[in-house]
Amino acid sequence: MLSVRGLDAGYGRAQVLFGVDLDVADDSVVCVMGRNGVGKSTLLNTVTGLITPMAGQVVFDGHDITRRPAHARVRAGIGYVPQGHESFAPLTVAENLNVAWEAAGRGPRTLIDDALELFPRLVPLLGRNAGVLSGGQAQQLAIARALVSNPRLLILDEPTEGIQPSIVAEIEEAIATLHDRGIAVLLVEQYLDVALRLAHTVTVLDAGAVVHSAAREELSEERVRALLAI
Amino acid sequence: MDAILNQVPIGIAIGAVLLLAALGLNFTFGQMGVINMAHGEFMMVGAYTAFVTHAWFDLNPDYALLLAVPAAFALTGLLGLALEAGVIRHFYGRPLDTLLLTFGVGLVLQQIARDVFGAPNVDVPAPAWLAGGVDVLGIRLHHARLFILALAVLCVVAIAYYLNRSRPGRQMRAVLHNRDLAAITGIPTRRVDATTFFLGSGLAGIAGVALTLIGPTGPTLGHNYIVDAFLVVVVGGLGQLRGTILAALALGLLNAFSEFWTDASLAKVIVFVAIIGFLQARPQGMFTVRSRALT
Numbered sequence: 001m002l003s004v005r006g007l008d009a010g011y012g013r014a015q016v017l018f019g020v021d022l023d024v025a026d027d028s029v030v031c032v033m034g035r036n037g038v039g040k041s042t043l044l045n046t047v048t049g050l051i052t053p054m055a056g057q058v059v060f061d062g063h064d065i066t067r068r069p070a071h072a073r074v075r076a077g078i079g080y081v082p083q084g085h086e087s088f089a090p091l092t093v094a095e096n097l098n099v100a101w102e103a104a105g106r107g108p109r110t111l112i113d114d115a116l117e118l119f120p121r122l123v124p125l126l127g128r129n130a131g132v133l134s135g136g137q138a139q140q141l142a143i144a145r146a147l148v149s150n151p152r153l154l155i156l157d158e159p160t161e162g163i164q165p166s167i168v169a170e171i172e173e174a175i176a177t178l179h180d181r182g183i184a185v186l187l188v189e190q191y192l193d194v195a196l197r198l199a200h201t202v203t204v205l206d207a208g209a210v211v212h213s214a215a216r217e218e219l220s221e222e223r224v225r226a227l228l229a230i
Numbered sequence: 231m232d233a234i235l236n237q238v239p240i241g242i243a244i245g246a247v248l249l250l251a252a253l254g255l256n257f258t259f260g261q262m263g264v265i266n267m268a269h270g271e272f273m274m275v276g277a278y279t280a281f282v283t284h285a286w287f288d289l290n291p292d293y294a295l296l297l298a299v300p301a302a303f304a305l306t307g308l309l310g311l312a313l314e315a316g317v318i319r320h321f322y323g324r325p326l327d328t329l330l331l332t333f334g335v336g337l338v339l340q341q342i343a344r345d346v347f348g349a350p351n352v353d354v355p356a357p358a359w360l361a362g363g364v365d366v367l368g369i370r371l372h373h374a375r376l377f378i379l380a381l382a383v384l385c386v387v388a389i390a391y392y393l394n395r396s397r398p399g400r401q402m403r404a405v406l407h408n409r410d411l412a413a414i415t416g417i418p419t420r421r422v423d424a425t426t427f428f429l430g431s432g433l434a435g436i437a438g439v440a441l442t443l444i445g446p447t448g449p450t451l452g453h454n455y456i457v458d459a460f461l462v463v464v465v466g467g468l469g470q471l472r473g474t475i476l477a478a479l480a481l482g483l484l485n486a487f488s489e490f491w492t493d494a495s496l497a498k499v500i501v502f503v504a505i506i507g508f509l510q511a512r513p514q515g516m517f518t519v520r521s522r523a524l525t
Contacts, residue, residue: 048414049413049414050410050413050414069413069418069420070410070413070414071413071414071415071416071417071418071419074414074415080414082410082411082414086408086411087411088403088404088407088408088411088412090407090469091400091404091407095400098400099400099401099404099417100415100416102397102400102401103401103415103416103417103418104415104416105416145415149415149416
């Protein structure tokens with residue numbers, strides 16, 4: 001579904017990624033891990049079109065999307081939940097979902113109902129401004145907003161970071177449910193136990209390059225722990 | 231006492247024009263971080279559109295003004311669109327460069343106005359139905375000022391509807407709040423920018439038409455209002471409709487009253503001192519978006 005080849009990317013002259021290869025097969029969950037500052041978010045930002053790579057290729061569904069603008073990638077079927085559970089603060093929760101649903105080309109209206117069914121905590125908050133939500137609520141809204149564009153690949157950047165444990169469990173459950181519905185997932189996660197529960201493949205980045213990548217069954221947990229240790 | 235009270239409608243009329251000018255600036259400055267110094271010249275173009283409707287097309291002044299409003303909106307809107315696509319688009323993220331460039335574009339527009347219409351002010355006759363006025367509680371309300379107020383109210387209602395109830399308006403608010411987040415939500419941010427520039431510039435054109443009713447129409451007309459319009463944006467708060475309305479009214483009234491008691495230059499000093507004082511107390515402007523975020 002998603003194939004990244006030889007990706008070099010960064011900010012201005014500061015190169016962060018060096019020749020990264022990454023594959024997300026249909027119907028699979030891939031988890032990218034690594035210490036802070038190794039380029040995980042840069043990789044996701046390049047895949048979603050916020051950063052134009054210096055070299056390399058991003059192929060989605062057989063189409064080279066390396067130079068496509070970010071909004072076109074959403075329409076193509078890539079949903080992105082960036083780090084920091086951000087929302088459009090001045091818009092209400094309902095407007096946040098609406099604006100995303102409209103922008104993605106107005107799929108079936110049931111997409112919004114489905115997203116709310118997945119995160120029932122959002123229903124009583126629909127008329128509230130998104131800026132006043134708590135971290136956990138905001139993260140659920142951020143995922144719901146990505147879902148109403150009807151993605152076939154959902155990309156999440158540390159969806160459980162800084163969120164209370166009870167909601168972390170809900171979010172983890174939601175990701176598993178989405179995978180069951182046939183959505184492929186590309187996930188950046190700091191916690192190995194979460195990654196091992198969700199992912200089929202774990203890829204570890206270090207200093208902007210892939211240093212380890214294996215299916216969950218073949219994964220050397222010790223090696224991953226060593227790579228993640230500070 | 232009557233003379234003092236009569237400053238109120240003058241102040242409100244100035245405030246209404248400032249509001250129309252500032253709404254457009256607020257959009258372009260708030261959403262794109264672009265300081266468009268040519269915005270005042272867009273007002274000038276709007277004013278000359280009103281002049282042209284009767285001077286060139288020889289339309290009856292009684293309805294020429296009503297025709298000039300949509301014509302000025304369309305003309306300056308297209309001008310803004312051209313400026314965005316031709317110049318500003320290539321300088322995003324470089325606010326000082328765009329400031330200088332648009333300042334230059336403003337000077338060019340002024341010179342074109344001089345070449346086409348001559349340097350002296352031109353006369354734009356007001357429609358007969360705007361002559362005269364009504365007396366309310368001893369205050370003389372000129373029809374022309376009431377018309378400007380009505381025009382501003384109409385524009386604000388239209389803008390509020392657009393922002394809150396329409397699909398492109400929602401997209402505009404989303405881009406205004408967070409451009410990257412909007413892009414990865416699927417919103418074509420560049421197209422939204424172009425629309426924003428069209429609307430903002432078009433409003434400046436309408437403000438220009440309104441100005442022909444209360445002041446002289448000349449090539450440098452915009453210059454006198456651009457600074458005040460920016461002050462309204464800063465005082466009102468970015469992306470805030472309520473704040474812009476209140477700030478425009480306050481600034482219009484402050485202008486009218488201080489000009490009444492002193493003279494034009496001292497009035498400016500008073501206005502600036504008042505704004506400096508206000509911004510010391512509330513640097514974020516009158517209203518901001520309520521959010522749990524620290525920034």
